[in-house]
Amino acid sequence: MRLGAGENWDEVVAWTIEHDWGGLELLSKIPGTVGAAPIQNIGAYGQELSKILIEVEALDTKTMAFGAVVNDACNFGYRTSRFKTTDKGRYAITAVTLKLNKDQPKPPFYESLEEYFKDNGITSYTRQVVRDAVAAIRSAKLPDPSAVNNNGSFFINPVVGKELADKIASRYPDIVSWPTDDGQVKLSAGWLIEQAGFKDIHDPATGMATWKGSALVMVNERASKTADLLAFKKKIVDKVNAMFGVNLQQEPELLP
Ligand SMILES: Cc1cc2nc3c(=O)[nH]c(=O)nc-3n(C[C@H](O)[C@H](O)[C@H](O)COP(=O)(O)OP(=O)(O)OC[C@H]3O[C@@H](n4cnc5c(N)ncnc54)[C@H](O)[C@@H]3O)c2cc1C
Incomplete structure (x- = not known):
């Protein structure tokens, strides 16, 4: 299915389900456009765009040529792609082609x-x-972004070596983690932040907070500067690092 980049992502998801196509249902309710979806390889509940994307069509602003970038050439990874890293800002995506299916969803689920x-x-x-x-x-x-100032998950789930994951698990048996295909371990950033005491925290110094339903979501209650957000972020990153030896990475892009 070829989708225009300007379409609203969740409206597309709803449309595919209405028209008896499968593959996008787990990616329901992710805010944003179709064209932005490949940039960070949107994902949720065990599904990722890269698993069903055939190609993107884009204008290469370096050569001013218009053409297709096939899945393998997108360098997709967990919440990343070449469009967010090596070729950041280079391609203007105009359409995305996905391989949908006619299967009904089957357990096991996330x-x-x-x-x-x-x-x-x-x-x-x-x-x-x-x-x-x-x-x-x-x-x-998750808080509704139209009612509460937030941009969803603020940190990526960190992927660490098995040795470090085992060390953390020996001290915290209820650790939330998932094995990765390459033998490493993905840790729940939300769990790490919660253990560090930052769930539903309202910081008077910066006007920032973490959400009551998910410690992974930072909320702007009355901050007025980027510096406030970065100062609050630093408190979380430093505490998690001191407790677990894990360096949290920011998911949203910081504009200049
Ligand atoms: C409440 C909330 C929940 C969220 N949940 C999830 C989730 O579950 N999973 C997930 O993966 N993400 C999630 N996100 C993040 C967000 O929804 C995605 O990153 C989404 O793809 C952003 O779309 P956008 O249109 O707002 O892009 P923007 O934020 O406007 O842009 C993101 C980047 O993409 C670039 N870009 C946008 N369109 C194009 C284009 N056509 N061509 C080239 N570059 C382009 C922009 O320049 C920018 O660098 C969530 C965000 C919020 C606020």
Whole structure:
């Protein structure tokens, strides 16, 4: 399915489900446009754009040539791509082609989805059921950006070596983590921040806060400068680093 870059991402997700196409239901309710989706390889609940993207069409502002960049050439990774790193600002994406499917969603699902289905007695998994579950979990966990000043998850889940992950797990047996395909371990940034005492924290010095439903989300309550945000971020990063030896990386782009 070829989608124009200016389309609203979640409207596209809803449209595909309405028209009996699968593949996007787990990516429901991610704010933004289709054209921005490949930049950080949007992902949620175990799905990632890179798993279903065939190619992007883009204007290469270096050569002024217009053409396709196929999946393998996008250098996708966890919340990253060449468009965010080596070729940042170079390509203006005009369309995205995705490979959708006709399959109905099947278990096993991401842990929080499994829990939601169990708690709500859901045993039949249509695409719409999955979309509704994702929407319900997200709205319980994440603040609505039109009502609360935030930009979603502020930190990327850090990927660390097995040795460090084991060391942390020996001290914190309830650690939230996932093995990666290359033998490393992805740690839940939200869990690390929560352990560091930063869930639902309201910082009078900076006017910044972390969200009650997810410590991963930073909220601007009354900060007026970027310096306030960066000072609050530093408090979190320093504390997590001191406790776990893990350096948290920022997910959103900082504009000059
Ligand atoms: C409440 C909330 C929840 C979120 N949840 C998730 C989540 O679950 N998973 C996830 O992955 N992300 C999530 N995000 C992040 C965000 O939704 C994505 O990064 C999204 O793709 C941003 O879209 P945008 O249109 O707002 O892009 P912008 O923020 O405007 O732009 C992002 C970057 O992409 C570039 N860009 C945008 N369009 C194009 C184009 N056509 N061609 C070339 N470059 C372009 C911009 O220059 C910029 O560098 C969340 C954000 C919020 C606020």
